[in-house]
Amino acid sequence: MKKQHASPAGHWSWGPGVGHSQAVRCGEVVWVSGQMATDATGEKRGGSDPISQLPGAMANTERVLSEFGLGLDHVVKLLCFYVYDGTRDEAALLEALGALLPRGLKPAVTAVPVPYLAFPGAEVLVEAFAMARPDGATMPRRHETPLALSPLPDAFAGVVRCGKMIFVSAQSPVTAQGELLHPFDIVAQTGEVMACIKAALAAFGAGFGDVVKINRWYVGQGRTEDFEPAALACAASFEEPGPAATGVPIPRHAREGQLIKIEVVAMLGEDGSSLPRRQVWPDTLWDWTVNIPYWHGLKCHDMIFLGGQVSLDTRGIAVNPFDMRAQTAQAMVHIGSILRELGAGYDDICKLTTVYAGPSGLAALRENQRIRDAFFAAPGPASTDVALPVLAYPGMIIEIDAFAMAEPDPA
Known part of the structure; x- marks a missing residue:
């Protein structure tokens, strides 16, 4: 499918040798790379906390969208990574973010606290997903x-429907009165969150069978025993073959005792009918340490969703442990294998979201970024990059989500 790329002149960049785009437009969809309060020289706008940097990040988001003749009023989903030092108020951050949006827009939103961001001095990173008619x-x-x-x-909004897409804001085990349920019990909290997601989907006549992508942000220290219990509790809501999925450990959530937050994307025909989908699992792909119904790639209409790709073997053991270059290349090869089985290729990728184990700083980012970039002809896809202390399995240090678009399969 035809794509448009945007990287405004004078906008901040990842540096020489990196060909990612600030945004990609394809069909009715626009992916905007994670935006910071940074100018073309790398100087930060705002203070040294996330809320003071939000205006600069959103101004950059609006600037990128304007390259397509669009604006913030086209945004349907926001993903906000912010540096959490143990004292910051996530609700206040979201209030401040909402105040920068057009009145009544009500997009879906996910806020993820992280210990640091890839770019030194950055306190907040905002990724936008927008939709617009061709005109x-x-x-x-x-x-x-x-x-x-x-x-x-x-x-x-808790859930937003636009066209065939349904976006459910990240759900937490918190009641409408603000009470945290089941403190420090990740399995019970996951059950509460999945009940919230079920209610959100039902608001538009959808169910778990219509979910195409699920992201779990859970508290973990890079151990298998952190990953498995909540993964199984979440997976119990899905039947084979399930959606694409990504699970990312973070050191902590903003509320003491909260261990999980989950967001999903679903697709449903505009007339309310279920849409045909096709899932793939190439023979060369890795597996989890437990039996869960997620598949590595899923195509629904013209949208392609991949589960986070990593360097594991069929037993869930890291291949080339702690070797960033080798693991990045392997994850990208897996992405190519999945896309081929779906009748697509690297050129059909519109957006990458990469989480990697490493410190803040451009050196750590570019160690994997340039390898990823080599798989694309310029201009490349939009990109959001997040550094974390550890990932889900021992020795695993990178996970890459890919989102692509291709012409719908023949009827």
Whole structure:
């Protein structure tokens, strides 16, 4: 499918030798790379905390969208990574973010606390997903926040429908009155969160069978025993063949005792009918340490979702442990294998989201970024990059999500 790329003149960049785009537009969808409060020289705008940097990050988001003749009023989903020092108020951050949006927009939102960001001095990173008609017109959308969902500021919705897409904001094990349920019990909290997601999907006549991608942000220290219990509790809501999935450990959530946060994307025909989908699992691909119903690649209409790709073997053991270059190349090879079975290729990728184990700083980022970049002809896809202390399995140090678009399969 035809794509447009945007990287405004004078915008910040990843540096020489990196060909990722600030945004990619394909069909009705626009992916915007994670934006910071940074100018073309690398100087940060705002203070030394996430809230003070939000205006600069959103101004850069708006600037990138304007390259396509679009604006913030086209945004349907935001993903906000922010540096959490143990004292910052996530609700206040979301209130501040919502105040920068057009009144009544109500996109879905996910906020993820991290110990640091890849770019030194960056305190917040905001990724946007937008939708628009070919002529730039906004698309009709509906938003709901059923009472069963975890609370959000009024500027955001618990679930948003636009076209065939349904976005569920990250759900937490928190009641409408703000009570944290089952402190420090990740399995019970996962059950509460999946009940919230079920209610969110039902608001638009959808169910777990319509989910195409699920992301879990859970508290973990890079151990198999951190990953498995909540993964199984979450997977119990899905039947084979399930959606694409990614699970990422973070050191902590903003609320003491909260161990999990989950977001999903679903697709449903605009007439309410279920859409045909095709899942693939190439023979060369790795497996988890437990039996869960997720598949590595899924195509629904013109959208392609991949589960986070890593360097593991069929037993869930790291291949080339702690070797960033080798693991990055292997993850990218897996991405290519999945896309081929779906009738697509690297050129069809619109967006990469990469989480990697490493410190803050451009040296650590570029160690894997340039390897990823080598798989694309310029201009490359949009990209969001997040550094973390550890990932899900021992010795595993990179996980790459890929989102692509291709012409729908023949009927």
